[in-house]
Amino acid sequence: MTGPQTTRRKRANGVESRQRILDATVEIAGERGYDGTSIAAVSAKCGLPPSSIYWHFKDKDDLIAAVIERSFETWLTTVDLPGDEAGTPLERVTLMAANVARSLVAAPDFLRLGLMLALERRPTEPRGRAVFLQVRDISHRRIAEIIATLFPALAEDAVETLTTYAVAGADGLFVHREVKGDSVDLVSLFELHARLIHDAAARMAGPPIRTN
Amino acid sequence: MTGPQTTRRKRANGVESRQRILDATVEIAGERGYDGTSIAAVSAKCGLPPSSIYWHFKDKDDLIAAVIERSFETWLTTVDLPGDEAGTPLERVTLMAANVARSLVAAPDFLRLGLMLALERRPTEPRGRAVFLQVRDISHRRIAEIIATLFPALAEDAVETLTTYAVAGADGLFVHREVKGDSVDLVSLFELHARLIHDAAARMAGPPIRTN
DNA sequence: TCCTAATTGGAGCGACCCCTACAACAGGAG
DNA sequence: CTCCTGTTGTAGGGGTCGCTCCAATTAGGA
Structure with a gap:
């Protein structure tokens, strides 16, 4: 808690990647709905692999809720x-x-x-x-x-x-x-x-x- | 046209099957939407095999439109x-x-x-x-x-x-x-x-x- | 410099998807 | 009876699904 939390967060481009994923998802989900939104389509649209999506979000349900x-x-x-x-x-x-x-x-x-x-x-x-x-x-x-x-x-x-x-x-x-x-x-x-x-x-x- | 059309229609239970398929589809599609409606689910709900569904309807799109x-x-x-x-x-x-x-x-x-x-x-x-x-x-x-x-x-x-x-x-x-x-x-x-x-x-x- | 944690790349698994091919069966027509 | 046509049953092909595994890469802390 009080220990080694200096200024280490946001090391790589994780935050920006999360936004890119959400941007792609809101576009696809807004057009096709829940079932019509596939992780592969989101991955293709944001340019990040599925593993990145699943690193940022627990599962598809979590991704849609975040959107x-x-x-x-x-x-x-x-x-x-x-x-x-x-x-x-x-x-x-x-x-x-x-x-x-x-x-x-x-x-x-x-x-x-x-x-x-x-x-x-x-x-x-x-x-x-x-x-x-x-x-x-x-x-x-x-x-x-x-x-x-x-x-x-x-x-x-x-x-x-x-x-x-x-x-x-x-x-x-x-x-x-x-x-x-x-x-x-x-x-x-x-x-x-x-x-x-x-x-x-x-x-x-x-x-x-x-x-x- | 004017020939051998005596009283032959509805030979088997085709008309009733069509209604059963539509009944099952309207229930599933009304709950889950287009993509959420699978032929397998419709088949399970109406008790008819997928081939019957595809005999009565050209494809999934045709089925939903009929519904x-x-x-x-x-x-x-x-x-x-x-x-x-x-x-x-x-x-x-x-x-x-x-x-x-x-x-x-x-x-x-x-x-x-x-x-x-x-x-x-x-x-x-x-x-x-x-x-x-x-x-x-x-x-x-x-x-x-x-x-x-x-x-x-x-x-x-x-x-x-x-x-x-x-x-x-x-x-x-x-x-x-x-x-x-x-x-x-x-x-x-x-x-x-x-x-x-x-x-x-x-x-x-x-x-x-x-x-x- | 090495260690460690955050993130990406990519292959792939089992399940499910839509749809088709085709044999089997029913009942009216001959 | 045999045919013929409408309908059902079974098996599965080719593809996509959500999701996982793991090696590779990067950058900060020591």
Whole structure:
């Protein structure tokens, strides 16, 4: 513990190799999914032999899980959720939606691979799927907090429902863009999404007059 | 053509075998995706040898495409889109959404497998993916027609945007239920979805007073 | 300079993959 | 009965899979 740990780490190019492996894997796995990702293909794409991959990662499952983790982190940095700037709730919700839309366009690998893993239901769940669902829950809670802050009058289950709806809409719109190609204007679709969520929140939080 | 076709079809149990193969395939492919579906596994599940599978289907790609086609048809029969019954637009949109939600709960294999195929981006596209996107476009047009009928004042691109949003929301909510399990009340989430779409359509179609 | 640990190179193992070849069997037609 | 056609059964070929083993190479610490 306290002994001979001078400055010896990062001796060779191990760290860079790890990044090269992850770069190659995220590209292949984002295109072909779990089973479609072969170690041989990753090896060919990153130029390192399979033994190097298995030196850096325990097995294929570990590699995919690491890819999910790193993709989520890089995606988080591009989201850059706004803190507590001024503006009406509608303006702030719209700004957030635009940010998320742009980040999904810029770094789509995370959500594409994650959704593929999430839809699978194999007997022994891959660790990457669990990791994705976990970070997804974190995002869910963050959004729920923001909604609760913007609309303090909302009941707790209303916040939960709106958050679920917000995330689901984002997923669906993302899928639409993945299917239809780059011509889809994700930002404007997210703008509509934000507006509808805002109106729903305002209605749910507003005074209960005019129920029908 | 007009000759010796008495009543000879279905001599052995060929038709039933085809169904057994499709039943086994939709189960496995709905769980594991394209690459995760092996002919050996299908053979084991349906009890027929691989040669029978390859007698009924040209290759694995053909099998998956056939599964998509049949799943879509069985899903269509459970949707049972309402014709032209009476009611306000909101009532009719809500009814449609509830129907779709119930059908997705009853027959989720079609959309689960379809979304998995749609998210993949391999160099040579599987035929099943093309089939899914095709029937998806058919659904899209049907929904667009209904929206245009319910809200005649809507501009054409507004109908298109709303249809895209409706389909995307349905996809996302479906994914949410697939991830979170049977405890998710898909019908009530679709009810909210229908209401938001209706409000958006009414606002877009209505007089442009009170823009802010 | 030698020792040691981190990393790479490459061969290869057993299992599984998709798919095929071909014999065996069933039942209607003659 | 014999044929003929649709369907099943068995065996396996050629290839890829995830993964392992181990020698070779590199660079820091002594």
